[in-house]
Amino acid sequence: MTLKPILLGATALAGLASMAMAERGSDGHVNLIYWQAPSIMNPYLTGGTKEREAASLVIEPLARYDEKGALVPYLSDGIPTVENGGVAEDLKSITWKIKPGLKWSDGTPFTAKDVKFTAEYCMNPEGGCAQLAKFEGVSEVEVVDDLTVTVHFDGPQPNPYGPFTGGTSPIIQAAQYAECTGARASECAEENFYPVGTGPFVVDEFRPNDVISLSANENYRDPDKPAFATMTFKGGGDATSAGRAVLETGEFDYAWNLQLAPDVIANMEEAGQGEAIAAFGTLVERLEMNLTDPSADLPDGERATTEHPHPFLTDPAVRKALSMAIDRVLLTEIGYGKAGKPTCDWVPAPEIYAANNTHCLEQDIAGANELLDEAGWVDSDGDGVRDKDGVELSILYQTSTNAVRQDFQALIKQWWGEIGVETELRNINASVFFGGDPGSPDTFVKFYADVEMYANNFDGTDPQSYLASRTCEKIPRPATQWQGENINRYCNPDYDALVKELGGTAELSKRGEIAIELNNMVTKDSNVIIPLVHRGRVSAKSNTLGGVVMNTWDTELWNAADWYRIEE
Template sequence: MKLKTLMLGAAAASVLAPAVQAERGEDGNVNIIYWQAPSIMTPYLSGGTKDIEAASLVLEPLGRYDETGALVPYLAAEIPTVENGGVSEDLTQITWKLKEGLLWSDGSPVTSADVKFTADYCMAPEGGCAQFAKFTGVESIETPDDLTVVVNFDKPMPNPYGPFMGGQSPILQKAQFEDCVGAAASTCTEANFNPIGTGPFVVDEFKPNDVISLSANPNYRDPEKPAFATVTFKGGGDAEAAARAVLQTGEYDYAWNLQLAPDVLASMAEGGEGTPVSAFGTLVERIEMNLTDPSPDLPEGERSTVAHPHPILSDEKVRRALSMAIDRELLVEVGYGQAGRATCNLVPAPELYASDNTECLTQDLEGAKALLEEAGWTDTDGDGVREKDGEKLSLLYQTSTNAVRQDFQALIKDWWRQIGVETELRNVDSSVFFGGDPGSPDTFQKFYADVEMYANNFDGTDPQSYLSMYRCGNEPKPSSQWQGENINRFCNEEYDAMLDELAKTGELEKRGEIAKKLNDMLTKESMTIVPLVDRGRVSAHSNTLGGVVLNTWDSELWNAADWYRIDE
């Protein structure tokens, strides 16, 4: 089977609608496998995709983005707009109306107080909220009645859908989390592992970095859903084993993020037990350059903090040379085939926001060498490694454990060797790397390395919140429990001013122009982020699992309530 054929799977899946909706729980158990194991069940304390998506089975936002990127109501009765009066004409206020009769899984009513509390929780000082950028510009929240939430912004917000939209910003139950605000957030293990939600399932048992057992929510708003009585959500292993478990052995029904070489995936698909599905969105594999010093010689609490600039990578010429040495087209060929596209952009889509920056697509080893020479890095002793002021040009390059990522590491290490850079490779179990544990030295947020590679994306089609991650002060640090979205510790006043300009610009073409400039500041001008591959999201489902609609704009599990078993 050719990978091009596999890419059609998502569209095909969307037409597999059941003739008659099953009764709640009628279809027994569904098995899901994520080779990156969830470590927590709230997106507010982890920026890891696997945690956000696992939590989406239980916690829901007011609205989601569907598979086309369109906004659709979930807990809200409708999506507020200027046209329906839900967004004020001056764009400084958005009013949400909850659906009537909504219940938490414990049977208590969902009210506007829960929504307001969610914002207070994320915006609390010292809370380390991983989704803080979602609440940019929120000045106050009013709750005139139990079903009405009024969000007031401190300036016009042309895109007022940051708070409470998408899988990254769901609603928390106030009664469960009200003692978990601020510095106490990470200490509330019971709430963080077993949140009370409004989604189709509830947590029965959560084993961090292993398995989650869930069952149908008895108070879910649709009495006919979900069709499955229970969910077994297995975490860990690797992408190859996860793919095999769906495509060849049929042990699992759904496997996420099959980051495999295209020939490997195509071969597995011949097993006949499942179907790969894929779609492009905004998922970019990239290298982040640490602008702070991660040296273990620094005291704990000072490593990778803005108090200590990086001794090598603070030089833009070095960062640029590292990028120039990379052959992105070869990375695509080796790692993704037709499920990947070489890119120079952090924001590759939608087209309105995608820069025409293509400069990085041509590998230039000689140019990279010349740039390092210009920056004063020379190989004076002939050992193949450049040095300057007695310091070797030596870098620690980390990522999560995954076959494709380790292939990328090996190739990039060799290209960097050719320009005189010594590279030590480290790979960390994905459950730890993306887990967000403030006590672990190996998380991508803590960034105790010189460069690191991973991928993430943003909910919906507007990149404002995503680009806001790199605002000054939003870096992970001890005072935020090492949570924060500015992973490389970038800080630029001009960038922040442009973010403010984007936040008050309503005209779409102008928003696109500003977003492109912001993208270019990160990836073309400063080279603090080195994009590699615009990745198509590739997952797989068993041939007996219906209702799957792959969604690259929200959680992949966004419509798990609609899944059902196909009779063979």
């Protein structure tokens, strides 16, 4: 038995196609605002969601996930399955057929060679690809002919839809990136800011951490799309100003990720310029524990590396006590209301993969204090901070600048103070924090702090690649240009072995069991990841913007080619 993708029927696809009105460029200009500004247009060199969102306007995968998590063809001519012969009977390969006649935005043909190149680009061990988990188990990508490519796996792969699907695994042009492989990947500014693509838009001007100017791709495969001739993708500011720009002033047409209290959004909507749109997926606000020493006393190339274990967060009792002290129910109430659910799980959905743990939902300050006492962490000098063997429980806790996150920080600092943990709070501009600059000391991937807080999710409805992101080889380090998704520097051979077992398991219920066990290993069993809130994704659209379909399983801009202007 193989895991089948959820396929979208022809009627639904036709419905999506009909949403775009008139002819290409006829609806003029559209304005987007993302309060986290993109720093690059290459999602392979950053773990930031904002870059993946922006890049999805320009570069595309073979297939995407729709708003229901169904896999739908984009650059491919269909979705390969065992039934239609696209997936091998032994599950060791998947063959994609490319739509004929596709062109890059520079007018050159899109071919299978570009697909193969993309895999080699990401799988290069010196390149530090941030999306390496998408290529877990891939042994070779074979060009069969110009419009056919086969992905070979090193063993049976019941879920072969990792490579080249979703917003985190788009195809880049081989000709453009030929000199940008391996260690040179992050040095190619022109290529990474102005990618040649197949998507509905092309980049005219890119200002890192500021604004992107785009225009309709003249070589886009549908001659009537996109309806908008030009687009401004404004970055920076904060969630409040972004929400107001759409819901109150009408200055912008779309605002992403309104991480605001529910009453604040409701008050903005009263102005009548637009509406908030929301959906639940797999987005989890969480704390990440750094298992390595981020001390500035260490040389820059050695900070937050596995050569130097963390002085106290390597103690499981400390991590567990930090989790026990938190009131997740209160955090959810003040931060998200009905748009949030307190959670103990890193993978909260779909249901077959959700552990539905409840062990952390009740705050236990007394229990946390008792646990630290038993582990030998005591306040030996009466300064209110626990210590052991000359090491104090003193934490630098960082996150991006955002009102809800700063509220969370203040409350968590208070609770940790009640268990004898000293906490210094730091917030960093979101455009920098989630950026991909390997030279910056302030990115969430470099993790020059003890604890940090953020949220992200995974493409589609299968968490295999997401869970694979915490294997040992995904640890960011100088040799990978500080790229990699395993920001905790967690390395557990048992976890790695279980990820490999998941990759070779076909029976769906068994896959669910393995995924739950993996979730529990980094949450319930070790508290390396401390989940807080299962968040609904909330964004805003103006009343004059049509065709928007909220999607939590891919990028929110997944169908921007279908957007159009509604006449007032």
